[in-house]
Amino acid sequence: MEIGAQFGFGLELASDLWIPGAVAPAPDSKAPALRIAIAAAQSNSPDARFDREGEAIVYSHPAGSFRCHPDRIEIAPSEPADLEDLAVLLIANALPAVLWLRGAFVLHAACVRLPDGLTIAIAGPSGAGKSRLAASLVEAGAELIGDDSLALMVSGDDVLAAGLPGGWFSRSEEGSPRQFVRIPGKATSGMARLDLLAILDGEQLAAGGHSPITAFELLMQNRHRPQIPLLLGLQRQVLAHAVQIARRLPLVGLGACRGSIEDLAATRTALGHLARSVRYARPPGLMGSAGE
Amino acid sequence: MGEQLWKRSDDWVGSEIEDAFVMVNIESGKYVALNITATTVWEAMETPVDQPAIERALREAYSVSPEDCHRSVTALLAQMQDLQLASQA
Numbered sequence: 001m002e003i004g005a006q007f008g009f010g011l012e013l014a015s016d017l018w019i020p021g022a023v024a025p026a027p028d029s030k031a032p033a034l035r036i037a038i039a040a041a042q043s044n045s046p047d048a049r050f051d052r053e054g055e056a057i058v059y060s061h062p063a064g065s066f067r068c069h070p071d072r073i074e075i076a077p078s079e080p081a082d083l084e085d086l087a088v089l090l091i092a093n094a095l096p097a098v099l100w101l102r103g104a105f106v107l108h109a110a111c112v113r114l115p116d117g118l119t120i121a122i123a124g125p126s127g128a129g130k131s132r133l134a135a136s137l138v139e140a141g142a143e144l145i146g147d148d149s150l151a152l153m154v155s156g157d158d159v160l161a162a163g164l165p166g167g168w169f170s171r172s173e174e175g176s177p178r179q180f181v182r183i184p185g186k187a188t189s190g191m192a193r194l195d196l197l198a199i200l201d202g203e204q205l206a207a208g209g210h211s212p213i214t215a216f217e218l219l220m221q222n223r224h225r226p227q228i229p230l231l232l233g234l235q236r237q238v239l240a241h242a243v244q245i246a247r248r249l250p251l252v253g254l255g256a257c258r259g260s261i262e263d264l265a266a267t268r269t270a271l272g273h274l275a276r277s278v279r280y281a282r283p284p285g286l287m288g289s290a291g292e
Numbered sequence: 293m294g295e296q297l298w299k300r301s302d303d304w305v306g307s308e309i310e311d312a313f314v315m316v317n318i319e320s321g322k323y324v325a326l327n328i329t330a331t332t333v334w335e336a337m338e339t340p341v342d343q344p345a346i347e348r349a350l351r352e353a354y355s356v357s358p359e360d361c362h363r364s365v366t367a368l369l370a371q372m373q374d375l376q377l378a379s380q381a
Contacts, residue, residue, distance in 0.1 A: 213312045213325050220316075222324045230321045236305050239316040239323075243307045 003105045005029060009099060009151045010162030010191040014268075017075070017087050019095075020096055020180045021147070021164025022239035024068050034098060035072045036090070039080040050097070052231040057097040059089070066094035091164060096225040100232065104151035105241040107262050108224040110134035110168070111161050111192070119192045121150055121161055123222040124200035133166055133200065135181070144168065144183060145192050149224050153191065154244045160191040162272035197251045200267070205253035207270065296341035297381040298369060300334065302376060315377070324375055329354070333368055340381045343369065 006013045007029070013022060014032035021103050045060035052058075059066040063085045064077040082087055093190050095166035099106045109123035114159045122130045131147055146163010153160045167182040199205045199218055206277065219242045223229075229238045254267055298370040302325075306315035313331040313338070316323045326334060346369075347361045356364075372378040 105335065212310050216309055216314050217323070217325055226321055235316045235317070235318040235321060239307055239314070241304055243309050243314060246309060 005032065008162075008164040008166075009095065009104075009146075010153075010160075017083060017090060017165065020087055020091060021166045021168065023164075023166040033071065036075065037072065038075045038077060038081075038086075038198070040076065041081060042076045044078045047198050050093075050225070050227055050231060057101065057228055057231060059093045059097060061093075063089060066090065066097075068097040068101060070096050070098065073079055073098060088169075091149065093225065094113055099149075099151045100234065102230045103237070104153055104243060105219070105238065106224040106228075107150045107152055107156060107219065108148065108222045109150045109197075110147045111150050111163055112137045112142040112195070113145060115141040118195050119145065119161065120196045120198050121152075121194055121220065122198050122200055128200040129267075131170060131195065134171060135168065138183070152194070152241075152245055154241065154248065159194045159249050161194040161244050163190040166280075194249060197249045198254050199251065200254050205261055207253045207255045210251045210253060212246040212251075215246035215249060218251065219245055295344060296340050297340040298337055298346065298378050299340040299381045300337045300378050301376055306334075317376070322375075324377065329364065330368055330372075332364065333372070334377070337378060 004014075005025045005034050006015055006019050007025040008019060008022035008249070011033040012025055012029050012031070013019060013034050013036065015022075015036035016038040017036055019036070042065070042066050045061055046062055048059075048061045050057060055069070056070045059068065062078060063082060064075055066089065067074040069074075071207070073090070075086060075090070075094075080247070096106045107121060107123060108172065109121045110133070111119065111121045112134050113119045122133055124130055134147055136143075144165050144167070145161055145166055147168035149162075150161050150163045153162075167180055169178040170181050171178050197215060199222075205214070205218070220226075223238070229235060254270055303317050303319050304315045306313050306326075311328050313326040313334065314323065315326065324364055332345055332353050333362055336346045343365060347358070347365050350356065350361050350365060351358065369378065373380075
């Protein structure tokens with residue numbers, strides 16, 4: 001039943017299920033770091049939820065349950081199995097769980113490498129326009145590193161990022177179902193060295209450069225599936241990781257981007273300018289905000 | 293009757309970043325960023341301590357009038373109590 005080798009989040013994957021956004025592995029690929037197997041059907045929880053079972057995280061959903069370990073995911077689908085639903089749940093929930101289990105900091109963000117080589121993670125609240133901006137940048141010649149979920153790792157002085165670089169989910173118009181948009185001919189690009197964290201949210205963060213302490217707060221605000229490290233008792237590691245990333249990665253605010261041609265063009269231009277002139281500003285107030 | 297003692301909550305872990313201190317609650321996942329003044333107060337509470345001792349620690353570190361210091365520390369301790377960073381022993 002195995003579909004074959006795929007590559008995503010910087011990992012070789014052996015999966016029974018097509019993974020939207022995964023790409024072909026390099027010809028000299030190694031043994032898979034993560035195996036995704038479909039087990040026998042069973043009746044599943046009527047509610048969507050994460051639980052810890054020993055060292056594993058179990059994501060339960062009416063369509064199926066996903067038992068997540070650092071090196072494998074076992075999927076028990078409901079009868080009849082809807083493979084497309086399972087694939088969407090896999091990338092939105094089970095894969096982020098595995099990334100936390102493997103020690104990554106998982107950011108809810110899109111990421112692109114601009115034609116001049118600059119690699120930018122774009123975070124912000126739902127509806128801020130992350131995916132629209134990433135898609136616009138890809139159309140303008142940027143390379144997609146990932147959309148929606150991004151694994152960040154610290155390596156020396158660098159922050160490395162990896163996601164599913166083979167496409168993204170998009171709506172053709174407001175309210176229509178999301179469709180997967182594949183980037184044709186895409187091959188693996190491994191993990192990318194990240195140059196900049198950009199936040200798309202005009203109401204929350206002013207345009208321009210911001211301090212590492214603000215970067216820390218925004219990294220924490222934009223964790224993907226933050227309940228998973230909480231279930232695993234990994235808050236110390238998450239804190240240390242967020243601090244290390246915030247120290248290394250310049251942060252810029254981009255204002256809001258609502259997806260109009262003018263907005264996208266203005267934001268693309270702003271990205272180019274901001275990326276080259278990051279300035280730090282002290283955060284205001286006696287004490288920063290508490291989150292979660 | 294002596295001043296009430298203030299003590300830190302054990303549920304927080306912290307790390308320095310730039311000239312501030314950030315902390316995460318290991319039970320709830322809440323996080324907070326302390327500036328340099330709040331960090332000095334947090335450090336002063338390494339063992340249970342009363343408010344006058346906290347104010348003395350702050351005045352030793354910074355040039356601040358006793359009145360301003362008392363006002364700031366009172367507000368800060370109330371904020372820390374709200375965030376469950378510290379409580380009265």
